[in-house]
Amino acid sequence: MADNDIYANPPDPDVLELEPVHxxxxxxxxxxxxxxxxxxxxxxxxxxxGPPHIDYTPEEQRIWREVSPKLDHLHTRHASGIYLQAKRGLGIRADEIPQLSSLSGQLQQMSGIHLVPAEGLIAYRIFYAYIAARGFPCTQFLRHGSKPEFTPEPDMIHDCLGHVPLLVNHDYAELLTVLGRAAVRATSGDHVLALKRLSWFSIEFGLIEEAGETRIFGAGILSSMGEIPFSLSAQVERRPFVTSEVIETDYDSSKMQALLFVIPSFGFLRREVADLVARMGIDVS
Ligand SMILES: [Fe+2]
Structure with a gap:
């Protein structure tokens, strides 16, 4: 995959550190x-x-214009209809990098979620503290132009084209908030691990059944040109999303995902998250 495991409790450095493979x-x-x-x-x-206004350079606009239409083409065929409708509704265009401040204002009116400017990877508990407060940390930088289809870290293409559109959906926004509150308040290592796995197999790598078709809603898939067709190929085992199984299933963030889970709806996932957190005894009120 072309995305870091943001749930692996990364450091929250006060200086920029690019990976050696960047x-x-x-x-x-x-x-x-x-x-x-x-x-x-x-x-x-x-x-x-709030997110600063960024004057994007011609090179950054070029990268967006190269990657975004290709993803858009794949999204039209394979992404969740709820995602597609939301992306159009937010006016996210393939030919111009959106300003986070504008998207954040729209989201606040639609679902009460606001975007938090993220300088890069944010430590697990800090990341989820924002989520718990109905914020969503979002990067504003672009990947390097020499490899526009690859990024070793979540960038604006991952965040804006992967995560942001679904934030308009009420069930999605609610389940995210509950996940955030649970992640911040969990005191057991087992509970933290279970929440990480649930997030991984839904928010990042989730599939959804819509009108008899398996569609994609996970941001890790939606922001990767390789992972989109792979996720729906015969090389991947797709199982119904059974929460008790998902939270026992490990994953490897450095590889394409060979096992994925399919939810029937965001309402289902919202109820599953609420039930799981209640079983853990975590107060998310
Ligand atoms: Fe992500």
């Missing part, structure tokens, strides 16, 4: 741009200032 690591202009955006977004996040 395609942009030898590009001084790219690294300088990333440092600038890191500082700006971190300042806005820590100051609760």
């Amino acid at each position: 395609p942009g690591i030898g590009d001084q202009a790219y690294v300088a741009r990333r440092h600038d955006l890191f500082a700006l977004c971190r300042q806005h996040r820590l100051g609760s200032l």
Whole structure:
């Protein structure tokens, strides 16, 4: 997959650290741009200032215009209808990078969720503290132009084209909030692991049954040109989403996902999350 495991409790550094495998690591202009955006977004996040306006460079717009239409084509064929409708409703276009501040304002009116500017990976509990408060941390930087189909870290294409559209859905927004509150308040390591697995196999890599067809709603799949066709291919085992099984199932974030689970609806998932958290004895009120 082309996405980091954001649930692996990464550090929350106050300086930008690109991974050694990052395609942009030898590009001084790219690294300088990333440092600038890191500082700006971190300042806005820590100051609760909302997403800053970003003047995207021609190169960043080029990367968006190269990747976004290809994903859009795959989404039209394979993404959840609820996702597709939401993406159109938010006016997310394939030819222009959206401003998070505009998307955040729309989301707040539609589902009460707001976007939090994220300078990069955010530590697990801090990430979920934002989710619990009906915020969604979202990056504003782009991957490197030499490999537009690959990113070793969640970037704006992953966040905006993977996660943001479904935030307009009431059931999705509610289940996310409950997950966030449970993740922040969980004191047992077993409970934290169960919540991570549930999130992985739904928010990041979930499939949904719609009108007799298996469609995609997980952001890790929706933001990857390779993972979209792979997830629906014969190489992947797809099982009905049984929560007791999902929370016992391990995953490897460094590989394409060979086992996926299919939910019947977001209402179902919302009820399953609420029941699980109640069984854990975690108060999410
Ligand atoms: Fe993600």
